[in-house]
Amino acid sequence: xxxxxxxxxxxMAMILHSxxxxxxLLAMPSVTMKYAHQDMWLSPIWASLGGFLIVWITxxxxxxxxxxxxxxxxxxxxxxxxxxxxxxxxxxxxxxxLGDIVREYGEFLITNFLAHTPYSVxxxxxxxxxxxxxxxxxxxxxxxxxxxxxIVMPLFLIVLLLLIPDLKPQNMLPMFEHGLKPSLIxxxxxxxxxxxxxxxxxxxxxxVSDKQNxxxxxxYSVLSVVWTMLLVSFSTLLIFGxxxxxxxxxxxxxxxxxxxxxxxxxxxxxxxxIWVLSMFIKMTxxxxxxxxxxxxxxxLTDYRPLIFxxxxxxxxxxxxxxxxxxxxxxxxxxxxTIYFLLMQYLIPLLLLIVAYFRRKQNQKKVxxxx
Amino acid sequence: xxxxxxxxxxxxLNMTYLLTGCWDRVEVNNLxxxxxxxxxxxxxxxxxxxxxxxxxxxxxxxxQNVATMGNENTQSPTLVESAEGVNFADAMLxxxxxxxxxxxxxxxxxxxxxxxxxxxxxxxxxxxxxxxVQPRERANLFISKGQAKEILKLxxxxxRNSAESIHKLVHAHTGLEESIxxxxxxxxxxxxxxALPWIEILTxxxxxxxxxxxxxxxxxxxxxxxKLLGKLNAExxxxxxxxxxxxxxxxxxxxxxxEKGYLSAEFVKDKIKLIPQITKNHLSMKLxxxxxxxxxxxSTHLDVMNSHDLAKIEKxxxxxxxxxxxxxxxxxxxxxxxxxFGLADTFYRKYPREWxxxxxxxxxxxxxxxxxxxxxxxILRPGMTxxxxxx
Numbered sequence: 001x002x003x004x005x006x007x008x009x010x011x012m013a014m015i016l017h018s019x020x021x022x023x024x025l026l027a028m029p030s031v032t033m034k035y036a037h038q039d040m041w042l043s044p045i046w047a048s049l050g051g052f053l054i055v056w057i058t059x060x061x062x063x064x065x066x067x068x069x070x071x072x073x074x075x076x077x078x079x080x081x082x083x084x085x086x087x088x089x090x091x092x093x094x095x096x097x098l099g100d101i102v103r104e105y106g107e108f109l110i111t112n113f114l115a116h117t118p119y120s121v122x123x124x125x126x127x128x129x130x131x132x133x134x135x136x137x138x139x140x141x142x143x144x145x146x147x148x149x150x151i152v153m154p155l156f157l158i159v160l161l162l163l164i165p166d167l168k169p170q171n172m173l174p175m176f177e178h179g180l181k182p183s184l185i186x187x188x189x190x191x192x193x194x195x196x197x198x199x200x201x202x203x204x205x206x207x208v209s210d211k212q213n214x215x216x217x218x219x220y221s222v223l224s225v226v227w228t229m230l231l232v233s234f235s236t237l238l239i240f241g242x243x244x245x246x247x248x249x250x251x252x253x254x255x256x257x258x259x260x261x262x263x264x265x266x267x268x269x270x271x272x273x274i275w276v277l278s279m280f281i282k283m284t285x286x287x288x289x290x291x292x293x294x295x296x297x298x299x300l301t302d303y304r305p306l307i308f309x310x311x312x313x314x315x316x317x318x319x320x321x322x323x324x325x326x327x328x329x330x331x332x333x334x335x336x337t338i339y340f341l342l343m344q345y346l347i348p349l350l351l352l353i354v355a356y357f358r359r360k361q362n363q364k365k366v367x368x369x370x
Numbered sequence: 371x372x373x374x375x376x377x378x379x380x381x382x383l384n385m386t387y388l389l390t391g392c393w394d395r396v397e398v399n400n401l402x403x404x405x406x407x408x409x410x411x412x413x414x415x416x417x418x419x420x421x422x423x424x425x426x427x428x429x430x431x432x433x434q435n436v437a438t439m440g441n442e443n444t445q446s447p448t449l450v451e452s453a454e455g456v457n458f459a460d461a462m463l464x465x466x467x468x469x470x471x472x473x474x475x476x477x478x479x480x481x482x483x484x485x486x487x488x489x490x491x492x493x494x495x496x497x498x499x500x501x502x503v504q505p506r507e508r509a510n511l512f513i514s515k516g517q518a519k520e521i522l523k524l525x526x527x528x529x530r531n532s533a534e535s536i537h538k539l540v541h542a543h544t545g546l547e548e549s550i551x552x553x554x555x556x557x558x559x560x561x562x563x564x565a566l567p568w569i570e571i572l573t574x575x576x577x578x579x580x581x582x583x584x585x586x587x588x589x590x591x592x593x594x595x596x597k598l599l600g601k602l603n604a605e606x607x608x609x610x611x612x613x614x615x616x617x618x619x620x621x622x623x624x625x626x627x628x629e630k631g632y633l634s635a636e637f638v639k640d641k642i643k644l645i646p647q648i649t650k651n652h653l654s655m656k657l658x659x660x661x662x663x664x665x666x667x668x669s670t671h672l673d674v675m676n677s678h679d680l681a682k683i684e685k686x687x688x689x690x691x692x693x694x695x696x697x698x699x700x701x702x703x704x705x706x707x708x709x710x711f712g713l714a715d716t717f718y719r720k721y722p723r724e725w726x727x728x729x730x731x732x733x734x735x736x737x738x739x740x741x742x743x744x745x746x747x748x749i750l751r752p753g754m755t756x757x758x759x760x761x
Contacts, residue, residue: 111503115503116393170715170719177723239551240555241559242555243551253507256506256507257507259508
């Protein structure tokens with residue numbers, strides 16, 4: 001085993017919460033609103049079923065191979081040759097995702113706060129910090145999540161609490177104007193792009209120390225993401241109404257909308273703090289999965305020498321694959337959806353089915369031999 | 371060990387290179403803080419963007435001057451600068467070329483559109499403002515009589531600048547309060563009409579100080595889609611404020627029928643409910659008004675302390691309120707034929723399925739929509755006197 005660290009189930013849940021909620025906070029509301037209009041608050045609830053499904057699938061796979069990560073047990077399920085190809089496909093997948101996320105992080109900061117700072121400095125410095133955390137291993141990632149989540153959550157709640165006087169509940173009406181269909185269609189982007197990322201849990205399961213609570217905390221973290229997404233959806237909808245669909249980052253608009261007693265205003269830097277802290281966890285987690293996975297795939301004894309090369313390549317990739325934000329959102333709304341669904345839902349499910357039958361066959365063989 | 375230590379030190383020293391550059395460094399004394407912005411039509415193709423900039427150094431001294439010397443001809447603590455362009459973004463760029471400091475929109479809460487530009491349509495410029503990073507979604511919109519630029523040039527003596535005066539007026543709820551987002555929501559909604567506060571210039575009563583003129587909100591501008599149609603007067607605006615649930619305070623004066631004098635009351639609570647109804651292919655509207663008030667003046671023979679008279683007073687005042695709302699509705703329905711009250715949205719919210727049928731004909735349905743107003747008026751307190759002292 002390359003990674004010797006252990007994290008608690010709570011830490012695992014916190015890592016996952018930040019990983020999924022980080023981008024969902026900013027990017028999700030306008031996407032779901034585009035398809036589901038005033039019923040957009042329902043979409044994250046529908047989509048959460050996918051989150052539960054992934055946590056369950058990966059947990060079942062983990063039960064079959066308790067000490068191994070996804071990259072290690074894929075060859076055991078479908079054979080060494082095919083398995084290695086599949087594992088590589090996953091590493092490639094996370095490489096692209098990491099590039100996208102790095103780009104998204106930089107784009108947000110440049111658009112809203114640091115208009116003149118070069119992109120490579122913003123993203124490069126963040127990747128450097130992430131690289132340092134990845135070097136520390138899973139324990140460091142777990143602890144930083146445990147440290148940052150209790151900072152991020154109250155900040156987020158403060159923003160929402162201060163908004164209460166400005167909420168217009170009538171923006172929710174009419175409910176189900178076109179039945180449930182729009183909200184179900186609106187559930188597809190969060191299902192594929194956001195809840196799909198729960199698949200990263202398969203890289204964490206082997207290192208969680210309390211075995212009984214793994215699945216339970218996985219489900220808790222899906223629930224907390226649902227809750228966060230609901231709050232963001234409601235705040236966007238009840239403040240901006242349908243205009244929210246036209247905003248690039250609705251949460252920033254929402255934070256800027258706060259005005260209490262003529263002096264408590266201009267709170268968008270809180271959103272920036274939330275963004276930077278949770279994006280740190282998110283980037284670190286994907287970066288870690290990619291580095292560890294590559295080392296496991298190549299059967300190396302240590303993943304640390306890979307960290308810096310992967311970091312530099314991701315920075316380059318974030319410029320190559322995503323020339324601008326429009327291309328990224330186009331990718332997520334078209335081919336990306338299929339790609340995400342395939343890699344994070346369909347293949348794991350098929351693998352689970354194959355693993356299940358293999359296990360049965362093996363048991364039969366053992367029984368016959370006996 | 372020693373080499374590792376040196377390498378570490380070398381790395382640390384290298385870090386200092388990262389600290390030198392800061393591309394987005396902003397110093398307050400390099401900023402031109404905008405307090406209000408005005409957009410006017412220049413000719414058919416171009417607009418003029420004017421900004422009022424807060425001048426920080428003089429404003430402190432200025433106040434002292436005014437306080438100690440009472441000098442009226444002191445210099446204005448604000449600077450008004452303007453530039454032309456084909457749209458907001460273009461004009462903004464040209465404006466920056468004229469000003470030594472970096473223009474900062476973050477504090478601006480007032481956008482005034484001139485009458486002429488508003489007639490042409492404000493949506494394009496609104497989109498430009500919303501897309502720009504710095505201007506705020508919450509900034510309030512106004513339509514001014516004549517050139518909007520003139521409002522910025524005003525130098526009200528009681529406030530630091532005209533932007534502050536306007537901001538305070540908005541909070542006093544003498545006119546509507548509509549942010550950029552509210553306005554876009556109305557335009558995007560079913561009613562496709564917007565009401566915005568109308569700004570005029572108040573010339574002081576004593577001719578002596580004619581250079582200290584103040585802006586004030588006097589009426590409501592009516593916009594269909596995004597184009598200015600006309601304005602409602604201050605009297606009808608009171609009704610608009612009530613229908614839009616924005617009347618935080620206000621007074622009503624009525625003349626009860628057989629009596630000779632007047633009766634005034636100041637309301638402390640005012641709530642209105644818009645209830646749309648569709649029965650047998652017939653659209654109608656019910657407005658339920660609930661008002662609570664304090665008597666402020668009574669020159670009639672009715673006794674506020676007498677419960678019998680009180681019921682009569684309440685009835686009369688309720689009638690007055692109904693009339694006030696009716697005036698606003700009539701102007702909106704009959705005169706301008708623009709649904710500035712968002713009635714279409716209430717139908718859409720309550721009857722989303724049926725609404726599809728009526729949506730197309732709303733423009734012809736709306737002017738003849740039957741609106742029933744039910745007012746409940748309650749007097750909470752008689753004020754500081756019970757019966758009027760008699761001579």
